[in-house]
Amino acid sequence: MAALTFTPSGIYCPAGDFYIDPWKPVDRALITHGHADHARWGMGHYLATDIAAPVMRHRLGDVSIDTVRYGETRRIGGATVSFHPAGHVPGSAQIRVEVGGEVWVASGDYKVVGDGLSTPFEPVKCHHFITESTFGLPVFRWQSQDVIAAQINDWWRGCAANDKTAFLGCYALGKAQRLMSMLDPDIGPILTHTAIENTNAVMRAQGIPLAATIQAGGDLVHKDHPGAIVLAPPSALGSAWARKFGPQETAFASGWMAVRGIRRRRAGDRGFVISDHADWSGLLSAIRETGAENIYVTHGYTDIFTRYLNEQGWNAQVLQTEFGGEDAEEDAA
Amino acid sequence: MKRFAALFNAIDQSTKTTVKVAALTDYFLTAPEEDRIWTIAIFSGRRPKRAVNSTRLREWAAEVAGIPLWLFEEAYPIVGDLAETIALVLPLPDTDTDHGLSHWINALRNLANVEEPARKDFVLEAWRSLDTTQRFLFNKLLTGGFRVGVSQKLMTRALARATGKNEAEMAHRLMGDWDPARITWAQLTVDDDPAANASRPYPFYLAYAFDDAPESLGNPEDWQAEWKWDGIRGQLILRDGAHYVWSRGEELMTDRFPELARALDFIPNGTVLDGELLAWGDGAPQSFNALQKRIGRKTVPKKLLSEAPVILYAYDLLEWGGVDYRQEPLEVRRATLEEVCGNLPTDAPVKLSPTVPFDAWEHLADQRATARAAQAEGLMLKRRDSPYLTGRKKGDWWKWKLDPLTIDAVMIYAQSGHGRRANLFTDFTFAVWNGNDLVPFTKAYSGLTDEEFRKITAWVKKNTQQRFGPVRQVTPEHVFEIAFEGIQASSRHKSGVALRFPRMSRWRHDKPIQEANSLDDLNEMLNTYG
Ligand SMILES: [Zn+2]
Ligand SMILES: [Zn+2]
Numbered sequence A: 001m002a003a004l005t006f007t008p009s010g011i012y013c014p015a016g017d018f019y020i021d022p023w024k025p026v027d028r029a030l031i032t033h034g035h036a037d038h039a040r041w042g043m044g045h046y047l048a049t050d051i052a053a054p055v056m057r058h059r060l061g062d063v064s065i066d067t068v069r070y071g072e073t074r075r076i077g078g079a080t081v082s083f084h085p086a087g088h089v090p091g092s093a094q095i096r097v098e099v100g101g102e103v104w105v106a107s108g109d110y111k112v113v114g115d116g117l118s119t120p121f122e123p124v125k126c127h128h129f130i131t132e133s134t135f136g137l138p139v140f141r142w143q144s145q146d147v148i149a150a151q152i153n154d155w156w157r158g159c160a161a162n163d164k165t166a167f168l169g170c171y172a173l174g175k176a177q178r179l180m181s182m183l184d185p186d187i188g189p190i191l192t193h194t195a196i197e198n199t200n201a202v203m204r205a206q207g208i209p210l211a212a213t214i215q216a217g218g219d220l221v222h223k224d225h226p227g228a229i230v231l232a233p234p235s236a237l238g239s240a241w242a243r244k245f246g247p248q249e250t251a252f253a254s255g256w257m258a259v260r261g262i263r264r265r266r267a268g269d270r271g272f273v274i275s276d277h278a279d280w281s282g283l284l285s286a287i288r289e290t291g292a293e294n295i296y297v298t299h300g301y302t303d304i305f306t307r308y309l310n311e312q313g314w315n316a317q318v319l320q321t322e323f324g325g326e327d328a329e330e331d332a333a
Numbered sequence B: 001m002k003r004f005a006a007l008f009n010a011i012d013q014s015t016k017t018t019v020k021v022a023a024l025t026d027y028f029l030t031a032p033e034e035d036r037i038w039t040i041a042i043f044s045g046r047r048p049k050r051a052v053n054s055t056r057l058r059e060w061a062a063e064v065a066g067i068p069l070w071l072f073e074e075a076y077p078i079v080g081d082l083a084e085t086i087a088l089v090l091p092l093p094d095t096d097t098d099h100g101l102s103h104w105i106n107a108l109r110n111l112a113n114v115e116e117p118a119r120k121d122f123v124l125e126a127w128r129s130l131d132t133t134q135r136f137l138f139n140k141l142l143t144g145g146f147r148v149g150v151s152q153k154l155m156t157r158a159l160a161r162a163t164g165k166n167e168a169e170m171a172h173r174l175m176g177d178w179d180p181a182r183i184t185w186a187q188l189t190v191d192d193d194p195a196a197n198a199s200r201p202y203p204f205y206l207a208y209a210f211d212d213a214p215e216s217l218g219n220p221e222d223w224q225a226e227w228k229w230d231g232i233r234g235q236l237i238l239r240d241g242a243h244y245v246w247s248r249g250e251e252l253m254t255d256r257f258p259e260l261a262r263a264l265d266f267i268p269n270g271t272v273l274d275g276e277l278l279a280w281g282d283g284a285p286q287s288f289n290a291l292q293k294r295i296g297r298k299t300v301p302k303k304l305l306s307e308a309p310v311i312l313y314a315y316d317l318l319e320w321g322g323v324d325y326r327q328e329p330l331e332v333r334r335a336t337l338e339e340v341c342g343n344l345p346t347d348a349p350v351k352l353s354p355t356v357p358f359d360a361w362e363h364l365a366d367q368r369a370t371a372r373a374a375q376a377e378g379l380m381l382k383r384r385d386s387p388y389l390t391g392r393k394k395g396d397w398w399k400w401k402l403d404p405l406t407i408d409a410v411m412i413y414a415q416s417g418h419g420r421r422a423n424l425f426t427d428f429t430f431a432v433w434n435g436n437d438l439v440p441f442t443k444a445y446s447g448l449t450d451e452e453f454r455k456i457t458a459w460v461k462k463n464t465q466q467r468f469g470p471v472r473q474v475t476p477e478h479v480f481e482i483a484f485e486g487i488q489a490s491s492r493h494k495s496g497v498a499l500r501f502p503r504m505s506r507w508r509h510d511k512p513i514q515e516a517n518s519l520d521d522l523n524e525m526l527n528t529y530g
Helices: A053-060 A145-161 A175-182 A194-205 A260-266 A280-290 A302-311 B002-012 B017-030 B033-043 B054-065 B069-079 B082-089 B101-111 B116-129 B132-143 B152-163 B167-174 B185-189 B258-266 B288-292 B302-307 B330-341 B361-368 B450-462 B519-529
Strands: A005-007 A010-013 A018-020 A028-030 A045-049 A065-068 A073-076 A079-085 A093-099 A102-106 A128-133 A165-169 A190-192 A229-232 A248-253 A270-272 A294-300 A315-318 B223-229 B232-239 B242-247 B271-281 B310-320 B350-352 B376-383 B397-401 B405-416 B425-434 B437-444 B464-468 B471-474 B479-484 B486-489 B497-500 B503-507
Touching: A045 A053, A053 A065, A053 A194, A128 A280, A128 A302, A145 A165, A145 A175, A145 A248, A145 A270, A175 A194, A175 A229, A190 A194, A194 A229, A294 A302, A302 A315, A302 B069, B002 B017, B002 B033, B002 B132, B017 B033, B017 B152, B033 B101, B033 B152, B033 B185, B054 B069, B054 B082, B054 B116, B054 B132, B069 B082, B082 B132, B101 B116, B101 B132, B116 B132, B152 B167, B167 B185, B223 B330, B223 B397, B232 B258, B232 B310, B242 B258, B258 B310, B258 B350, B271 B288, B271 B330, B271 B350, B288 B486, B310 B330, B330 B350, B361 B376, B405 B437, B405 B450, B405 B519, B425 B450, B425 B479, B425 B519, B437 B479, B437 B497, B437 B519, B450 B464, B450 B471, B479 B497, B486 B519, B497 B519
Parallel strands: A018 A028, A028 A045, A045 A065, A102 A128, A128 A294, A165 A229, A165 A248, A190 A229, A248 A270, A294 A315, B310 B350
Antiparallel strands: A005 A010, A010 A018, A073 A079, A079 A093, A093 A102, B223 B376, B232 B242, B232 B271, B271 B310, B376 B397, B405 B425, B405 B471, B405 B479, B425 B437, B464 B471, B479 B503, B486 B497
């Protein structure tokens, strides 16, 4: 029997009797990272990295989470399990499962370039590799973080010079903290929506160094913070809360902003192309480095990406999961 | 190209008209003159001829990107734009160039005359030296169909600012068939050139849709009502013994409607008429279906000319005796128009579009209800003392259209959209009942909110039964009200009918699929309105 199998509840390991990122309630769940499509409510026991666990507790409430360090080996039933950096968000992991010499890696979400915040991606040799394909099309190619940081800071500087508040839409877990590290504090103060500041507080409490921010709650006096940039979830852009800041420009930071049509639909004024997922060449290099022959493709452009991999000589197949889906755009892209 | 790319970015990255106009004004003050002229040309739909066919471009792009052609073809509908797909798949540039917009356009114009290998070398070299935005713009010039988020109105405003002219004059100057390759900046914006003036149309005045109670317009005596015809809006110019026919989209259509040449036999030089081009038969306007045969034909065979003769149904007079008449109040223009066109022989290709007399609003509402019988789409309401304005302006002209026809139909196929809607399902096929079968009868793309499109997209993903390329067959579960403007018999459709302007007017969450309409219902509509 294969080390990992695919069931209606999620990716399952018969030898260890556990699931990886299951979407139905099960007894024992190994979780790659805290995003909502991977870490769901209702599992009996959770296992995640020590870095990912605090945010999961914050999001899932009082649940039983056992933690493991990157690279540490655990024996679960007949399976040997370890977690390895996926570079997606702080604490995110690829989960390696070995049963009787057969090695599988379920990578969750990942990116291969460093972001200065998450532990950098490490390739893990395996026979079977489960990959995402959120941006699995050759039109997606990310520029370096420095280039995007300069674009965002230029935009912010322009807003500040015109006495406008800069509103930057981004996701609360991962993207927001990464953007904070890219902003030039000499331009002005960084304000945050409560949803983002709550996540910041969790990360600061666990010792992750983050840029200084001011929570933009209901009692904030906007005039006291001229030249500010406000980080907010996309749903808060243009809301009554946002309008209280007076003259403003809005932008959105996401890999989807690479496509003009999507940007014009989603973003207010500007779109910055920055993602916590691998781009086309990142996906291919990650797959190549695993040395795996068998590739299972989850959320994203699964059909197209799988066809390409097969043509390039891999043994690839589409894996129907409930990752991403409608929310692929909404969560952390 | 860098300056043009910067202008494009400034326009494309803002939703604010003030920002767009400022960027354009600055560009018109500082860019080289030839670049300015080409920018105006491009933004007003005058682009150079397509120099390379799109099949070759796709092949070359896939080759340079090192990907199989099928992968390029899969990515294209997701991006929704060919020029952009190419710009995105190519590797980053390895050199840099400073050539301006007009350099590239001139090079593209010459490209038509060289052999394909040289053409390919040129395109690949350009791709190697331009960054992603410049490449996108270069590809747009290559492939045509340049649509940016700037209206003619905004461009005209910026141009007026940059030149110190007034907007109306600038709008008039930009009309007509000037050639960006030959015209100079001074000729386009300052000089008075009688030869260029002869064919130049006036900017059309466009009405807003009216959906209020007509009583809100005040005293009925202040208003003139006309039928709103379902044809092609056209401007007929008779000057210096020649005639010109312009469409609302500023397309010169003179050769498409040769029957209008005879207007010169009946109407003096120095006359410009605004009206509707309609197929005419049995002493009355014919349905749009009759005109349809003539649309898209550059030349007209004799047979068609007699089968579907076209006239201009005139409703406004813009120039008379060689004098711009647009500032005269409508009642004065109308009185003169009636003198000019009221007594033409029956075989003249110009006829007077009648007014619809009424003395009370409710009386007019009754007449409006009979519009379909008159082959009209509703009524036009025009203020009697109004001048002929430029572009779409609120207040003096209203189109008061009939309510559309509607039918409740079941969604059976879905396909993702393009451009702005690249990752939503927006193109749907709808069916009605024929016994126990669902027969597809129309597609529709618009009418839902973004939120509804998002909802239906999520539903489609979970309820796909089968895939045929980009098309997905979905479980018959949702009923939509389809609104449309007209219906005609069609042998090309399985259902035997074709609809005009179908769109989704309502998502009928309240209706189970059994309660959708049937083919019999459609056929009944065909008998009544077809
Ligand atoms: Zn994620
Ligand atoms: Zn995910």
